[in-house]
Amino acid sequence: MPETRFEVPEMVRLEILSKLPVKSLTRFRCVCKSWCSSFQTPHFITKHQQNNLHNNNLNLLLKRCLGNTRDDIYYFSQLSTEKGQNFSVQDNIHLPFFEDCWYAPVVSGPCNGLLCLHDADKVALWNPSTREFKTLPQSTVQRPPSVDSTSFGCVGIGFDSQNGDYKVVRFVTNYFEENEDEGLMGDWNHQVELYSLKSDSWKEISVPGVQPYGSPLFNNYVNGFYYWQAIGDSDYLILSFDMVNEKFSALPLPEFGGSLAEYYLELLDFNGLLGAIIYPREGTDKSFDLWVMNGSWTKQFSIESLPRVERPLGFWKNGELFLESSDHELVLFDPSTRELKSLGIHAYQETMQIITYVESLVPINGRSEREELIIRRPAGDASN
Structure with a gap:
């Protein structure tokens, strides 16, 4: 009896492959040229990402430092997300x-x-999934005359879905001595510049009427907009930037019944909506309120009186919350059981930051981590 050969259609093969992790796809590029080229198409990249989002395939990076001197360098730790591995350090x-x-x-x-x-x-x-790293070029935006020094402030990243472009927006402050002849009044002025990955260049855009401040603790990019806390003439607000039309706008803060002198407010992406987590600056027992913007601010939930915790670091798959304890250890809080689980990972005070991301094949036209001399060391001790 002749052997029956069953040929899997190309579309079905690519559908199956789009559900695999990036590490596997990187190996499978060597199978044939058609696979290699297919993995680089926008359709496959988008399909792969959508599958990861649908299946909630999340990855964890922890940024931290072990001290507070110039000899103590910040680094990232890749945490295991495998069931039963207790978020141990992999690299x-x-x-x-x-x-x-x-x-x-x-x-x-x-x-x-x-x-x-x-x-x-x-x-x-940086794409930590494909291990591609790209140093952005220096800005060619012209500074005003007689500038004494320039500092670079808040930065945001986002995707322009209309043009298929990734953009970086950056705030710049120029300091100078007052010079009436050149029309410079005061001690500084502001510029905003925008980088496009497609053009690999910076350009200047209009400055908003308010200035953002602070460094993000969570992911402040939500569905085509990047958000910062900002201060206007007399009050605090939220500044947003639309990556498609490249325009700024302002939103009010949640009316949470307190002041920013007494409470921290951190912006975040919460299930595709802009969220704000609010918690007291003082005290050994902390409560956390989550507000969500969906046309208007509404309080989503509260977590009351958690003992010996310092600050929130990020949400996990089923609503668990990563926290930094008062002993500067990474802990996980389960709201359904109110259990606080120690994860055995420490850092110098308030240097921990959790980055939760979905694996992606998005190319950035950079170089490999190896070419950039980026070092990944397997953790000898899962607790360090």
Whole structure:
């Protein structure tokens, strides 16, 4: 009897492959040229990402530092998300590009699996799934005359879905001595510049009437908009930037019944909506209120009187909340049982930041981690 050969249609093969992790797809690029080219198409990249989102396939990076001197460098730890592994450290990742920066890097995003890392005038894009890293070019935006010095402030990353472009927005402050002849009044002025991955260049855009401040603790990119806390002439508000039309707008803060002198307010992406988590600055027992913007601010839920915790770090798959304890240990709170689980991971006070991201094949036209001399060291001790 002749052997029956069953040929799987190409569309079905690609559908199956789009459900695999990036590590497997990287290996399978060597199978044939058609697979390699298919994995790089926008359709496959989007399908792969949608499958990961649908299945809630999340990954965890922990940014931290072990001390507070210039010899103590910030680094990232890849945490295990496998069931039963208790979020143990898999790899410790060192980025040489930021090693001479004491508080670097500030993390913006993720946006479709991409992270924007920045400190002072250094900005880079990183896809930790494909292990591609891109140093952004220096800005060619002209500074005003007679500038004494320039500092680089808040940064945001986002996706322009209309043009299929990834963008980085950055706030710049120029300091100068007052010079009436050149029309410079005061001690500083502001600029805003926008980077496009498609053009690999910066341009200047209009400055909003308010200025953002602070470094994000959570992901402040939500569905095409990036958000910052900001201060206007007399009050605090939220500044948003639309990545498609490249325009700023302002939103009010939630009316939570307190003041920012007494409470911390952190913005975040909560299930595709803008959220704000609010908690007291003082006290050893902390309560956390989550507000969500959906046309207007509404309080989503409250977590009352958690003992010996310092601050929130991020939500996990089923509503669990990562926290930094008063002993500067990473802990996980389960609201359904009110159990606080110690994860055995420590850092210097208030240097921990959790980055939750979905695996992505999005290319950034950069170089491999190996070419950038980025070091991934397997953790010898899962508790460090």
